[in-house]
Amino acid sequence: MRLTIVSKSVNNSVNKPMSKTVTTQASSWKRSSFAKLAGVVAIAVGALVTQRIANSAEPATKIPAPAQDEKVAANHSETAVFAGGCFWGVQGVFEHVRGVTQVAAGYSGGAAGTAQYDTVEEGDTGHAESVQITYDPTQITYGRLLQIFFSVAHNPTELNYQGPDHGTQYRSAVFAVNAEQRSIAQAYIAQLQQAHVFSSPVVTHVEAFKGFYPAEAYHQNFLALHPDYPYIAINDMPKITDLKRMFPDIYRNDPVLLKTAAS
Numbered sequence: 001m002r003l004t005i006v007s008k009s010v011n012n013s014v015n016k017p018m019s020k021t022v023t024t025q026a027s028s029w030k031r032s033s034f035a036k037l038a039g040v041v042a043i044a045v046g047a048l049v050t051q052r053i054a055n056s057a058e059p060a061t062k063i064p065a066p067a068q069d070e071k072v073a074a075n076h077s078e079t080a081v082f083a084g085g086c087f088w089g090v091q092g093v094f095e096h097v098r099g100v101t102q103v104a105a106g107y108s109g110g111a112a113g114t115a116q117y118d119t120v121e122e123g124d125t126g127h128a129e130s131v132q133i134t135y136d137p138t139q140i141t142y143g144r145l146l147q148i149f150f151s152v153a154h155n156p157t158e159l160n161y162q163g164p165d166h167g168t169q170y171r172s173a174v175f176a177v178n179a180e181q182r183s184i185a186q187a188y189i190a191q192l193q194q195a196h197v198f199s200s201p202v203v204t205h206v207e208a209f210k211g212f213y214p215a216e217a218y219h220q221n222f223l224a225l226h227p228d229y230p231y232i233a234i235n236d237m238p239k240i241t242d243l244k245r246m247f248p249d250i251y252r253n254d255p256v257l258l259k260t261a262a263s
Contacts, residue, residue, distance in 0.1 A: 069143030083128035084154030085162025089236030092223025099139030115213035
């Protein structure tokens with residue numbers, strides 16, 4: 001993934017995405033003038049970076065609850081699969097939701113043979129970076145998960161990108177695992193369109209569920225493990241703050257983390 005100011009660049013380890021090394025040479029008689037010029041440049045660059053960073057986080061939007069939701073009869077587990085840009089942040093948001101028992105980052109929409117990070121990032125596999133959410137519908141319903149997805153976890157008006165990340169692998173999609181989920185998601189998108197709660201049309205597609213393939217272990221729980229990583233701090237930590245502010249009744253302070261071989 002390549003970003004202008006802060007990049008999400010990972011290859012089995014956490015790399016620093018932002019580095020700036022400046023080497024200057026000047027004669028002693030020019031030193032004072034150069035220092036002044038350097039100071040002006042530094043201020044200008046700093047202002048530009050600050051502006052870009054301020055514009056990076058996707059704003060949360062208050063939206064109505066879905067008019068149509070699933071029928072809950074007894075205690076059991078269900079799964080939901082959403083795609084809304086970089087899976088680090090989306091996973092991190094739903095790990096803080098009460099009633100959610102597990103969230104896995106992964107790939108959905110394409111074939112099993114292409115479900116690897118480096119391949120998916122080429123943008124031509126049909127996959128989208130996704131999350132698979134396991135939840136108890138007696139505590140949190142599918143419709144409520146959709147409300148969080150559309151309002152906090154991502155911006156559903158951005159076509160084939162989210163914030164600084166561009167490509168079909170970052171598209172907004174709901175992978176309905178059954179007919180009821182498809183009906184609820186389609187009805188909710190229509191409801192949001194008619195309510196004009198967003199300044200632009202919702203571009204989220206409700207797609208057929210072809211399978212979910214967990215991402216590599218180093219991607220799992222990334223937000224929880226690396227909250228100070230620049231990409232996370234700028235693009236995703238504000239989402240956790242918004243979740244707590246907008247959904248205090250279902251916010252959990254301690255995230256439910258996915259168990260991996262490394263954990």
